[in-house]
Structures are given as structure tokens and as C-alpha cells.
Amino acid sequence: MKKQILIVDDDQRVLDALQRTLRDQADDWAMTFVRKPETAWECLLESAYDAVVTDVKMPGLSGMDLLERIRQTDKTKDVPVVVFTGLDDQNLKTRALDLGATDLLNKPIEASQLIARLRNVLQSKEYQDDLRARNELLTEKIRRQNIDLAQSRMSTVCRLGMAAEFRDEDTGNHVIRVGCFSRAVAAAMGMPRTFLEMLLLAAPLHDIGKIGIPDSVLLKPGPLTDEQWAIMQRHCEIGAQILREQSKAVIPLLDWYAVEPKSMQEATENRDPVLDIAASIAMTHHEKWDGSGYPRGLSGESIPLESRIVAIADVFDALTSNRPYRPARPEDEALTIIEATIGSHFDPRVYAAFVRALPDIRALRNRFNDSVIVFPKPEGVLTEGALV
Numbered sequence: 001m002k003k004q005i006l007i008v009d010d011d012q013r014v015l016d017a018l019q020r021t022l023r024d025q026a027d028d029w030a031m032t033f034v035r036k037p038e039t040a041w042e043c044l045l046e047s048a049y050d051a052v053v054t055d056v057k058m059p060g061l062s063g064m065d066l067l068e069r070i071r072q073t074d075k076t077k078d079v080p081v082v083v084f085t086g087l088d089d090q091n092l093k094t095r096a097l098d099l100g101a102t103d104l105l106n107k108p109i110e111a112s113q114l115i116a117r118l119r120n121v122l123q124s125k126e127y128q129d130d131l132r133a134r135n136e137l138l139t140e141k142i143r144r145q146n147i148d149l150a151q152s153r154m155s156t157v158c159r160l161g162m163a164a165e166f167r168d169e170d171t172g173n174h175v176i177r178v179g180c181f182s183r184a185v186a187a188a189m190g191m192p193r194t195f196l197e198m199l200l201l202a203a204p205l206h207d208i209g210k211i212g213i214p215d216s217v218l219l220k221p222g223p224l225t226d227e228q229w230a231i232m233q234r235h236c237e238i239g240a241q242i243l244r245e246q247s248k249a250v251i252p253l254l255d256w257y258a259v260e261p262k263s264m265q266e267a268t269e270n271r272d273p274v275l276d277i278a279a280s281i282a283m284t285h286h287e288k289w290d291g292s293g294y295p296r297g298l299s300g301e302s303i304p305l306e307s308r309i310v311a312i313a314d315v316f317d318a319l320t321s322n323r324p325y326r327p328a329r330p331e332d333e334a335l336t337i338i339e340a341t342i343g344s345h346f347d348p349r350v351y352a353a354f355v356r357a358l359p360d361i362r363a364l365r366n367r368f369n370d371s372v373i374v375f376p377k378p379e380g381v382l383t384e385g386a387l388v
């Protein structure tokens, strides 16, 4: 493709001479000759040029003004500009370079010099354009990879959360909704974006510890004995342990997988913040505002905020979803139940945010209702106490 060159000089005789001089380059260069810098500026705004060659002293807009505009406008700021100056005008030369001239040429213009300089600037521009195109491609590739990675992480987390739920109840998209509702509540509290994204990933793992509860307790249809209840409550600690422990088996695996292996200490220090927040939620999502929850009987703000948020999202979704032993409660009934326990079970500030987030929560409940198959249920999953 021919290089587009714009040549500006108010003196028609100079333009004619340049036209004759550059005639031999016509196979490679498409040249536009204009007498007014104003016209040159219009050309630059309309089409893409690979180089501009301009005189300085012209009536109206000067060559310097044109150069300044070119450098200050996004569309044109990278176009190389070659400026003609008088031989002895040192100040003008310095000013032109200060304003971002790519090269200077003395008047009267010598043909071989002009062609050589133009070839140079065109070549540099080509390298620059090439580099920019590669950078843009790379940025787009990284952006795509980041999205793929985030989606894969989300999918893994939700599947893991569902694995725990499958053992217990037929809970459909419960873990997905708890993640989404929690994010909506945190957003209504004005929490930073990174926290929202971490919560979305971590909340679905709140009951992962149920994996470690024996079937005789987890699937028991009737009320639990005190001993069984104590075992059931252990799902919090088991979940936190699964998510928090940097087991001796995991670190060598991470070392082997990483491009630059980490030391044991580094791997422990550079923990994944999503796993940290997930462990905190697994441990404390059954704590209550008044201290009557389990496993530690924490109260008030000593319960991590993420867990106070997940607690309300979890209970609201459980109440408004079908369970094998009861149908879903209507929303107003669920809200009345929750309202009755503000200040005892739930943090009043989190409840206020939950109410503000209700329009979003309703939309999310609709979007991820249990008739929507987000992850197909594996064949042969036994539910409703089938193993008891």
C-alpha cells in the first residue's frame, strides 16, 4: 500500500518544485500538496497520513501551529512531521524540536536529502505502527485469557460448592445464588469491587465442609441427638480447614506447576485471597449477631463482614427455595422470618443493605432459578435421604 504524505507550503513555486522532485517516488508514495495549513489540518482529520512535510512561515496558521495541533490531537499525535526551516534560524529549529518535530530540513530543500529523510521517518512510523498493533493484539489476548481464567475459576468454585450440597439436599442452583446475592448485598453496602468479586467466588463454598460429615448424620431424616448436632456443626471447621490449609501435598504441586518455583515460605505467604475469604466464610457463616451461633459463639462485628453477608443470603435463598421436605416460601413470608431476627441472628446494617439490594436479588433469583440448568446434575446422584 502506498504511503500517504501531506506536503504544506504557501508558495506555489516551492510546491511545484517539490512535486517535480518527488515524481519518481510516486509508485510508493501518494502525495497531497496543499498551500494552506488550515486545508492541511482538514486533510489530517479526514484521512490517515504516514508523514507531514511543512514549511514554517505561512500566513494564518503557521507551520508551528500546525505541528502543535498535530501533536495535541489523538488521531494525529503519532504522525511524523518534517519541518523546513531557514539555515540559520536556530531558535526556530529548537522550537520545532520542542514541539515534537520528527526531523528538520534546511531551505532551500535538496531533493536527495528530502527523500532520504522521508524514507527514514516512514520506516520509523512503520515500526511504531507495527509495535502498536502487536501491543493491541497482546493486550486483547491477555484480556481474553483473564476472562477465560476468571470463568474457569468461577465454574470450578461453583461445582465444588455443589458437590457438597449434592450430598445433602436437592438444592439446585443454591450455591450460585448465594454467591450472587452476597455480591449484591456487599455492593449495596458500597464495598470495593475487589471485595465483591472475591465474595462472588468465595460464598458458594460456604458449606464445603459438609463433605466431611458422615451420612448417618448429614442424611438423618429426624431430629439430631446432641452428639450428632455437635458432629454436624463441625462442617464449619472442616470447610475452613479444606480452604485454609496449605497442605504439604499442595505446595510441591504448586512449585512443580509454577514457571518459577516458589519456596514453601513464599507459597504460604502469597496466599490466594479468595481462598482466605472462603475459609473465613466456611468457618463463621453460622455465627449470629447476638453471639448465639456456632461454632465459636462470635458476636457483632467480631463476625467477619463477609460471613454476616453470606448468612443472610444463605438463609433467604434457603427459605425461598423448594426443599424435599417443604415447598418454597413466598418472598414476603421469608422476609418476615428474617425481619424477626434482625439484631439477634442478622447484623442490622447488613439487613438494611439486603433490603436495598432486593430488586437486584429478585432479578438474580429469576435468572438463576432452579429450572435453569447452570451445571447439569451428574447421573446417579442420590438425594432425599436415599442412603439412610
Ligand SMILES: [Fe+2]
Pocket: 206, 207, 235, 285, 286
Ligand atoms: Fe452451613
Ligand SMILES: [Fe+2]
Pocket: 174, 178, 206, 207, 314
Ligand atoms: Fe447454603
